[in-house]
Amino acid sequence: MRSGTAAVVGKANAGKSTLVNVLVGEKVAIVSPKPQTTRNRILGVLNTENAQVAFVDTPGIYRSKTALSDLMMRTAETSAKDVDMILYVHDGHKGIADSDIALMKKFLSFGAPMLIAYTKTDILPKENIPADAQKLFEEGITCDVYPVSARKGTNIRKLEEAIIAMLPEGDKLYPDNVLSDKSEKFMIGEIMREKILLRYDKEIPHGVAVLVNVFKKREEGNIYDIDLDVVCEKPNHKAIIIGKQGAALKETLSAARREMESFLGAKVFLTAYVKVKDDWRDKPHLLKEYGYEEER
Numbered sequence: 001m002r003s004g005t006a007a008v009v010g011k012a013n014a015g016k017s018t019l020v021n022v023l024v025g026e027k028v029a030i031v032s033p034k035p036q037t038t039r040n041r042i043l044g045v046l047n048t049e050n051a052q053v054a055f056v057d058t059p060g061i062y063r064s065k066t067a068l069s070d071l072m073m074r075t076a077e078t079s080a081k082d083v084d085m086i087l088y089v090h091d092g093h094k095g096i097a098d099s100d101i102a103l104m105k106k107f108l109s110f111g112a113p114m115l116i117a118y119t120k121t122d123i124l125p126k127e128n129i130p131a132d133a134q135k136l137f138e139e140g141i142t143c144d145v146y147p148v149s150a151r152k153g154t155n156i157r158k159l160e161e162a163i164i165a166m167l168p169e170g171d172k173l174y175p176d177n178v179l180s181d182k183s184e185k186f187m188i189g190e191i192m193r194e195k196i197l198l199r200y201d202k203e204i205p206h207g208v209a210v211l212v213n214v215f216k217k218r219e220e221g222n223i224y225d226i227d228l229d230v231v232c233e234k235p236n237h238k239a240i241i242i243g244k245q246g247a248a249l250k251e252t253l254s255a256a257r258r259e260m261e262s263f264l265g266a267k268v269f270l271t272a273y274v275k276v277k278d279d280w281r282d283k284p285h286l287l288k289e290y291g292y293e294e295e296r
């Protein structure tokens with residue numbers, strides 16, 4: 001039996017959460033085309049016949065100047081310490097730039113063995129691969145590189161085998177029924193945030209926090225009542241989120257409700273209140289209130 005923890009790190013939008021979901025076989029983390037989708041450290045556990053891998057999905061590395069962003073960068077770094085291995089996810093269709101090399105070297109310096117998942121092979125220009133391999137070689141980065149497509153499922157099992165082979169022999173860290181360390185209530189907030197990331201542009205989704213105030217199963221019937229606050233940073237953001245005659249919010253809520261229903265396997269009555277909290281991303285007490293805390 002092999003078992004251990006693998007930190008999943010890389011630049012924002014590289015495809016880390018998509019890959020973790022595919023490896024685990026369940027959606028444990030939300031995904032969107034916008035950078036900085038993941039804000040917390042999220043555990044996703046993969047059990048195979050003779051191994052257990054505890055993946056730790058992390059916020060992607062991104063330059064941005066808010067207290068929330070600083071906290072996210074610290075979360076990514078601390079998550080890559082005291083692990084059995086690091087799975088560095090690189091967006092292959094972007095090519096390997098000097099900034100990627102610098103980041104790889106930084107994570108290598110943490111001391112854990114590292115593997116590179118070179119993802120999005122379904123959309124990358126094929127000539128990228130030899131050029132990028134050459135660049136890694138010249139930079140002295142000698143860890144194994146696995147080209148994969150999380151979207152198409154290409155080479156995922158090979159990557160899985162390679163990850164497992166890097167873990168120590170040992171007993172499982174988590175019982176078989178544990179898939180994630182996050183609660184259903186956390187996932188409900190995240191599902192809402194994902195639909196907001198998909199629906200709105202520019203600064204709006206980055207300035208949104210979702211607070212689940214009511215998450216309650218009714219005594220009778222398979223029904224949940226869910227009330228949440230969508231907190232944004234500016235009155236004009238609130239107007240855009242709600243849209244003309246509430247149309248935008250209504251569509252967003254109905255997409256969120258559908259996914260919540262399939263996630264919970266129950267009917268959902270969803271209510272949302274849009275609130276404005278100026279610059280909450282820079283206010284430590286609000287970050288804490290919205291669930292963004294220093295993770296050790």
Ligand SMILES: Nc1nc2c(ncn2[C@@H]2O[C@H](COP(=O)(O)OP(=O)(O)OP(=O)(O)O)[C@@H](O)[C@H]2O)c(=O)[nH]1
Nearest residue numbers: 012013014015016017018032036037038060150151
């Ligand atoms: N074509 C293609 N797109 C992918 C693949 N993997 C992820 N994506 C897309 O890339 C975007 C970012 O994916 P995420 O999984 O959210 O990326 P992330 O690295 O977790 O991003 P952050 O949480 O912001 O750091 C999404 O639009 C995904 O659908 C892939 O294998 N192929």
Ligand SMILES: [Mg+2]
Nearest residue numbers: 016017037038
């Ligand atoms: Mg992510």
